[in-house]
Amino acid sequence: MSSRRVVLALLCMTPLVGSPALAQRQRVPKIGVLWHAATPQDEAIYAEPLRKGFQDLGYVENRDYNLIETYAAEKYENFVANADQLIRAKVDIIIAVTGPATAAAQRATSTTPVVFLVVPDPVGRGFAKSLSRPGGNLTGLSTAAVELSSKRLEQLRAAIPGLKRVGLFVNAKDSSMSRAVEERTRSTATDLDVLVDVTRIDAPQELSGAFAGLSGRSIPAVVFMQDPLFFNERRQIAKLGLSNRIATMVANGLMVREGCLISYGPNFPAQFRRTASFVDKILKGHSPAEIPIEEPARLELVLNLKTADALGLEIPAALLAQADEVIE
Incomplete structure (x- = not known):
């Protein structure tokens, strides 16, 4: 085989060799959400600013991330099953809305990153070692x-x-x-x-x-x-x-x-909008243990x-x- 044909053959093989890495880079992250209410309509007032937060950072839903949303119908006991469901779905990050949702996520996993919000006293509730250095797989926004x-x-x-x-x-x-x-x-x-x-x-x-x-x-x-x-x-x-x-x-x-x-x-809609910045940091390789928990900047x-x-x-x-x- 001539040297020219060898080069052409290698060039044709290159995409095949590189395809697994390419597929890995193009994998769309799955973000699970533990909502408190019963339906998407009930949570629309907060789901909209949550999605807007991702838009602010240049994310396009179903292209750059997928949301897997669960609803607890205002029953705390449902959070446990919903958190387990998200872990079985192998989500990359869990967004936990309220303290009971965060507690369920904490019980379900010690490795999958969890971003919480609408959570009073996260240190006192055992979700973090401190506000400045949470120290585990949980971080997010406190409501004080x-x-x-x-x-x-x-x-x-x-x-x-x-x-x-x-x-x-x-x-x-x-x-x-x-x-x-x-x-x-x-x-x-x-x-x-x-x-x-x-x-x-x-x-x-x-x-x-x-x-x-x-x-x-x-x-x-x-x-x-x-x-x-x-x-x-x-x-x-x-x-x-x-x-x-x-x-x-x-x-x-x-x-x-x-x-x-x-x-x-x-301002709770502002907090939901801010949540995307925590997810963004984690997707870019930051550990939740090192991302400070934020308290409300304005009341x-x-x-x-x-x-x-x-x-x-x-x-x-x-x-x-x-x-x-x-x-x-």
């Missing part, structure tokens, strides 16, 4: 929900001068977080000379009776623990607050847009004056001046 419990009560008191008694609704299924929020709220209430009446909610069906109970005890306002159970029931909570003439302090501004009175907390106070008018409340001008958003 326990620490903000004090501020929420303070802001509610500022909105209703002379307030002497409030309700506190917590999720009974997240007992450790409920206890922490209750302790912090009671401590602040003592300083403010406010009595706190705690109600533990197991299911959405209990909310109507819980509001009626507050009304029967002449309690004019209620603070909600930051929890997806309450966020998913935001429309019902807004209606119950109005029908029972009870002011509602919540943790999420989106709930105020639905009719709750006041909120103080992170927002949102007020609904239409709701205040319906409740017969006049929000003080000083508090209105502090608000990041006022709904009229």
Whole structure:
């Protein structure tokens, strides 16, 4: 065979030799998501900013990444099966929405990277050794929900001068977080000379009776623990607050847009959008153990004056001046 034919033969063989490596480079990463609600429609308000975060970084879904989404239907026990399902699907990264979802992912794997969000106190809950150096296969975004419990009560008191008694609704299924929020709220209430009446909610069906109970005890306002159970029931909570003439302090501004009175907390859509940056770092080879956990860079106070008018409340001008958003 002539030297020219040998060269041509080698050139023809080159793609065959290199094809496994090429296929590896072109493999599309699989990203699993542990959603809290029941359907894609229920989670659309957060799924959209999550996908927008990937778009911001130049990712195109189904070309640069695939999402495998699971839904827990507001039942914590479903997270375990959903996390196992994602591990069997051999996802490259898990996005865990809420603390219970993160706990399920942590039980399911010690090797697959997990990016969490809507998680209060990740160090206290054992998800990381520290915020700056998580040290394991988990990292993500914290909401500082326990620490903000004090501020929420303070802001509610500022909105209703002379307030002497409030309700506190917590999720009974997240007992450790409920206890922490209750302790912090009671401590602040003592300083403010406010009595706190705690109600533990197991299911959405209990909310109507819980509001009626507050009304029967002449309690004019209620603070909600930051929890997806309450966020998913935001429309019902807004209606119950109005029908029972009870002011509602919540943790999420989106709930105020639905009719709750006041909120103080992170911008949650912004946090979902930020999640893509953690996934991007991991896909580029960074270890979750070395990616610092982020706390909210900004907290927002949102007020609904239409709701205040319906409740017969006049929000003080000083508090209105502090608000990041006022709904009229």
